[in-house]
Amino acid sequence: MDLALLRTFVTVHRAGSFTRAAALLGLSQPAVTSQIRTLERQLGRPLFLRQARGVTPTTIGDELAHKAAPHLDALVEITETGLDDESSLRSLHLAGPPEFTAERALPALTELTGDDGQGFALRASFGNAEEALEGLAAGHQDLAISTARPRGALLTATPLCDEEHVLVAAPRWVERIGEGQLRHKGAHALEDVPVVEVHESLPFVSRYWASVYDCRPAAPGTVIVPDLRAVLACASAGAGLAVLPRYLCATALERGEVVALHDPPVPPLRTYFLVVRTGTLAMPHIARAHEWLLRAASDWA
Numbered sequence: 001m002d003l004a005l006l007r008t009f010v011t012v013h014r015a016g017s018f019t020r021a022a023a024l025l026g027l028s029q030p031a032v033t034s035q036i037r038t039l040e041r042q043l044g045r046p047l048f049l050r051q052a053r054g055v056t057p058t059t060i061g062d063e064l065a066h067k068a069a070p071h072l073d074a075l076v077e078i079t080e081t082g083l084d085d086e087s088s089l090r091s092l093h094l095a096g097p098p099e100f101t102a103e104r105a106l107p108a109l110t111e112l113t114g115d116d117g118q119g120f121a122l123r124a125s126f127g128n129a130e131e132a133l134e135g136l137a138a139g140h141q142d143l144a145i146s147t148a149r150p151r152g153a154l155l156t157a158t159p160l161c162d163e164e165h166v167l168v169a170a171p172r173w174v175e176r177i178g179e180g181q182l183r184h185k186g187a188h189a190l191e192d193v194p195v196v197e198v199h200e201s202l203p204f205v206s207r208y209w210a211s212v213y214d215c216r217p218a219a220p221g222t223v224i225v226p227d228l229r230a231v232l233a234c235a236s237a238g239a240g241l242a243v244l245p246r247y248l249c250a251t252a253l254e255r256g257e258v259v260a261l262h263d264p265p266v267p268p269l270r271t272y273f274l275v276v277r278t279g280t281l282a283m284p285h286i287a288r289a290h291e292w293l294l295r296a297a298s299d300w301a
Contacts, residue, residue, distance in 0.1 A: 003075075006068050008035040009047065013065040014154045014278045015137075017054040024139045024277075069279065076282040090285040091121040095135050096145030098126035099228040099248060100163070100272065105145055108296035109289055120285045136275060142286050143293075144275040157273040161297040164246040165208055165268040168258040169193065170238040182261055187213035190261070194222035194240030196231050204243040211268040232258070247300065
């Protein structure tokens with residue numbers, strides 16, 4: 001059986017689409033369709049059911065993918081390891097949210113960009129979870145950091161770390177509201193405090209209010225800036241309250257630039273996932289970056 005046909009088949013199986021598989025393989029869609037039909041003729045059985053959106057594997061298709069995919073991935077690993085020498089500097093393309101990627105992931109990965117013969121060139125792009133996963137699925141990225149776990153077989157996600165969210169504001173707001181009011185009235189004490197957020201929908205504040213106070217925030221967004229670092233700067237300047245990841249505001253809390261307005265027994269958490277296209281961990285530079293980030297994340301808690 002032709003290995004090229006099997007490679008195309010496994011790619012289609014993981015992508016769930018001839019169109020997406022063609023993009024990943026660098027082939028035209030008719031070429032992918034022709035190769036799958038050739039393989040189906042050789043086996044005498046259909047491998048996929050064509051649907052309006054993509055394809056669904058048949059039972060035979062699932063069985064073949066289960067048997068063939070590990071061996072194809074192993075061949076890729078052998079090939080990539082053989083080509084991975086000091087004269088070739090591979091590029092690693094990473095996508096993720098701007099703040100977490102800049103503050104956490106990139107400082108960790110820059111240690112792997114040295115000239116020890118195992119390093120790689122690093123390219124990063126910022127975006128939300130949907131954009132990062134779409135770029136990864138399309139083959140534009142090698143790794144993605146996402147707050148959403150992807151569906152389907154094309155992408156494989158590993159939990160990276162949990163992010164604790166903290167309700168903060170400049171000290172002047174505590175003085176204005178009163179510590180007693182904050183303790184006893186909860187969300188009601190904050191109804192007149194302006195909100196600093198990354199979007200008009202107040203994603204961080206709304207999630208915090210639902211988790212901790214079991215209600216929706218009353219105040220609308222007063223300052224909307226699409227970067228959590230800018231949210232911290234505005235909150236520190238007294239613009240209003242904000243909900244921020246602890247890693248991002250820990251230094252400001254230590255310095256007294258902002259204070260925590262509430263200390264719930266169970267703080268709201270958000271999970272980050274490290275995502276790759278299924279099978280690409282056979283490539284040494286992607287596997288090394290993946291392992292390195294997982295190790296680094298153990299110190300981020």
